[in-house]
Amino acid sequence: MKEYQTITEISGPLVFAEVDEAIGYDEIVEIETAQGETLRGQVLESSDGLVAIQVFEGTSGIDQNASVRFLDETMKMPVTEDLLGRVLDGSGRPIDGGPDIVPDERRDIVGAAINPYSREYPEEFIETGVSAIDGMNTLVRGQKLPIFSSSGQPHSELAMQIARQASVPEEEEGDDDEGSEFAVIFGAMGITAEEANEFMDDFERTGALERSVVFMNLADDPAVERTVTPRMVLTTAEYLAFDKGYHVLVILTDMTNYCEALREIGAAREEVPGRRGYPGYMYTDLAQLYERAGRIQGREGSVTQIPILTMPGDDDTHPIPDLTGYITEGQIYVDPDLNSQGLQPPVNVLPSLSRLMDDGIGEGLTREDHSDVSDQMYAAYAEGEDLRDLVNIVGREALSERDNKYLDFADRFEAEFIDQGFQTNRPLEDTLDIGWDLLSMLPKTELNRVDEEFIEKYYREDEGEATETEATAD
Numbered sequence: 432m433k434e435y436q437t438i439t440e441i442s443g444p445l446v447f448a449e450v451d452e453a454i455g456y457d458e459i460v461e462i463e464t465a466q467g468e469t470l471r472g473q474v475l476e477s478s479d480g481l482v483a484i485q486v487f488e489g490t491s492g493i494d495q496n497a498s499v500r501f502l503d504e505t506m507k508m509p510v511t512e513d514l515l516g517r518v519l520d521g522s523g524r525p526i527d528g529g530p531d532i533v534p535d536e537r538r539d540i541v542g543a544a545i546n547p548y549s550r551e552y553p554e555e556f557i558e559t560g561v562s563a564i565d566g567m568n569t570l571v572r573g574q575k576l577p578i579f580s581s582s583g584q585p586h587s588e589l590a591m592q593i594a595r596q597a598s599v600p601e602e603e604e605g606d607d608d609e610g611s612e613f614a615v616i617f618g619a620m621g622i623t624a625e626e627a628n629e630f631m632d633d634f635e636r637t638g639a640l641e642r643s644v645v646f647m648n649l650a651d652d653p654a655v656e657r658t659v660t661p662r663m664v665l666t667t668a669e670y671l672a673f674d675k676g677y678h679v680l681v682i683l684t685d686m687t688n689y690c691e692a693l694r695e696i697g698a699a700r701e702e703v704p705g706r707r708g709y710p711g712y713m714y715t716d717l718a719q720l721y722e723r724a725g726r727i728q729g730r731e732g733s734v735t736q737i738p739i740l741t742m743p744g745d746d747d748t749h750p751i752p753d754l755t756g757y758i759t760e761g762q763i764y765v766d767p768d769l770n771s772q773g774l775q776p777p778v779n780v781l782p783s784l785s786r787l788m789d790d791g792i793g794e795g796l797t798r799e800d801h802s803d804v805s806d807q808m809y810a811a812y813a814e815g816e817d818l819r820d821l822v823n824i825v826g827r828e829a830l831s832e833r834d835n836k837y838l839d840f841a842d843r844f845e846a847e848f849i850d851q852g853f854q855t856n857r858p859l860e861d862t863l864d865i866g867w868d869l870l871s872m873l874p875k876t877e878l879n880r881v882d883e884e885f886i887e888k889y890y891r892e893d894e895g896e897a898t899e900t901e902a903t904a905d
Contacts, residue, residue, distance in 0.1 A: 435499045439481075443699035444655040446472065446484045448499050454482050457505045457541070462486065463498045471522070473506060473659075476700070485696060487522055489653040505541065508663050509534030510670040514644045515614060518631070521648030521660040540662040542669060542723055551726040554790040556797050557680065557735060560596035560856035561589070563778035563849050564785075566866060567805050568763055571791035572599070572678055573726040575736040577686075577755050580765035581745040587626055588853045589765065589776045590617075590682050590739055595639045596856045597680050614677045615643040618664035620657045621688025623650050650688075657692040665723045665734070672732030679732065681724070684739035686717075690751045706750045714754045721758045760786040774850040781813055797859055800889060803881040804866040808844065810880060811873065815841025833877075840872050867891060 437449040446462065460472040462484070470493070476483035486493070508523050511534045518527035525532060553573030559565055570576050580586035594615045617634075619627065627647055634640040644667055648660045661683055671677040683689075690709060697710040705711035724736040738759070742752045745767060756762055761784040769777035792801040815837040818830065827835065848865055851857055870878060871891040878886055 432500055432502070436496065438493070438495050438497055438499065441490050441493060444485050444490060444653065444696060445475065445699045446486055446490060446493060446499075448482055448484065449480055450482055450501075451480070453477075454501055455503075455505075459502045459504055459506050460484050461500045461502060462493060463500070464492045465494060465496045466492060468492060474501075475696070483700065485655045485658075487653055487656045487659065489655070505539050506659065506662075507537040508540050508666040509537050510667055511535045512671070512675055514667060515671075516641050516643070518640075518645045518647060519663075521620070521646060521652055521656040521663070523646070523663045526647065538666050538670060540659065540666045541719075542662070542666055544719075544722060545725050545727060549727050551728045552790070553726060553733075553735075553787055554796070555733075556600065556791050556859075557678075558596075558598050558600050558859055559593045560598075560858070561592060561776060561778070562851055562857050562862040562865065563776065563780055563783075564593075564763060565857075565859050566801075566848070566862040567780040567809065568761065568783045568785040569788040569792050569797070569801075570735065570737075570785065571787050572733040572735055573724060574761075574785070574787050575721045575724040575738070575759045576761050576763060576785055577736075577738045577740060577752075577759050578763045578765060579740060579742055579747060579752050579755075581742050581767060584741075584765045584767060584770055585776065585853070586739050586741070586765050587622075587629065587684065589778075590684055590737070591630060591633045592776070592853050593737060594643065594680070594682055595633065595637050599678050600859075612677050613642065613680070614671055615639065615680045615682065616646075616664050616668050616671075617643055618646045618648075618660050618681070618683045620648045620660050620683070620685060621650050621652075621654070621691070622647075622685065654692040654695050657689050658696065661689060661720050665720065668734045669723065672734045673727055673730045676731035679734050681734060681736045682739065683720075683736065686738045686740040686755065687743065687751055690717075709750050713750065714757070717754055718758050721755070761788075769845070769849070772845070774845060775852050776849075778849060780809065780849070781816065798863055800881070800885040801859075801863060803885055804863055804870065807870055807878055807880040808848070808866055811837060811840050811870070811877075812844050815844070833874075836873055840869060843869055843872065 435448055438446055439449055440447040454474055454477045456474055456477055458474045462470045462472055470486050470488045472484040472486040474482050475485045509532050520526045553571045555572045557570045557572055578586055594617055599613050627649055646660055646664050648656050668679040668681050672679045693713055694709050724734045726733045740751055743749050764779045764782045766777050766779035818834050818838050867889045875886055
């Protein structure tokens with residue numbers, strides 16, 4: 432192994448060194464400083480006689496006297512089932528005070544794309560215990576469903592709730608010795624120490640850590656490490672899912688910090704920037720991460736992704752949410768207005784969407800009335816929202832009795848269906864029953880999206896009568 436002392440330039444997180452042999456792209460590098468500290472890096476660019484190295488721990492302490500060693504291998508993640516219950520840093524090293532990881536094998540973190548022919552269509556329900564997701568934007572195994580939020584919103588609390596509560600209902604009903612287990616892999620990128628402590632306290636208090644692997648890259652950790660963290664997370668997820676048969680839920684937060692790291696590296700390399708200064712290849716880079724979710728024919732496990740991103744300026748046309756929306760199968764919106772009203776979680780179901788929902792619900796999957804209830808609630812809530820704008824202009828007295836019922840529906844929908852609290856794990860049966868309580872406020876003639884059979888079975892006459900009595904009393 433050759434050792435070089437030929438560093439010519441240091442620019443941000445990058446080190447440039449002269450070499451006299453061919454160096455492979457993505458090859459791992461060790462840099463030993465004059466003080467004896469060993470830093471790790473990765474070859475970002477290789478040309479005749481010169482390589483650009485991104486240093487994971489940052490370039491502080493590196494000077495022209497530092498030694499550079501090329502290890503002739505790409506970056507690998509040590510994988511084993513014993514990772515469950517462990518807390519690692521953004522580069523995959525234990526930070527929980529536990530023993531060193533003894534891996535079953537070491538896997539390349541870039542991974543291989545799932546062959547489209549071998550993909551199995553996602554259609555099995557994952558229960559999160561959150562009504563706004565389970566009832567209106569259902570998550571299925573193998574899906575990638577991002578959460579769009581903005582600064583100051585409680586997306587972290589929603590992420591913790593999903594990590595704590597998510598389960599595969601079918602597996603619970605079957606024999607414990609058969610079928611797949613459920614695991615959560617949590618990848619945090621660029622979060623504050625306070626957020627990290629909240630996550631860890633919640634994981635430990637609720638016992639969720641036992642079935643989880645946590646990767647932590649904090650805000651004061653090097654930005655370059657953020658480009659590695661999601662690949663470490665997904666390599667671990669693929670091993671547990673496709674080798675060990677787990678159903679794995681991957682939660683990545685915050686993808687905005689990941690994209691900012693890409694922009695920082697692009698600026699250091701003096702690349703020609705794309706939209707708003709982000710690299711032109713950001714779409715490809717994000718697709719390489721998101722497309723690692725899925726199911727493979729003949730394999731028991733699955734990888735499901737919930738990436739969380741904070742939209743700069745709450746703008747969903749910003750490049751990060753815009754490109755994410757093209758790649759993923761829907762999105763969940765965390766709404767600042769609902770948050771200011773105190774709703775927990777403040778999920779706005781109107782712009783939210785799960786494109787695979789229709790294939791994962793219904794008889795034999797969730798409940799036979801699920802699709803009809805969801806469609807009718809969506810339509811009724813949308814009409815109630817439109818009427819709120821009208822009330823601001825003409826006043827409530829100018830509206831018809833029918834319109835007033837839709838306004839009441841919108842208020843109760845937010846208060847009873849959406850606002851369940853971050854600590855409440857609501858079974859799907861309860862979610863749909865609450866939906867019928869709300870729909871029973873409306874006359875049967877208004878339920879034009881629900882099958883007559885379901886109206887006869889689930890419609891609650893006493894609910895409609897109670898609403899009419901209240902209106903008469905008013």
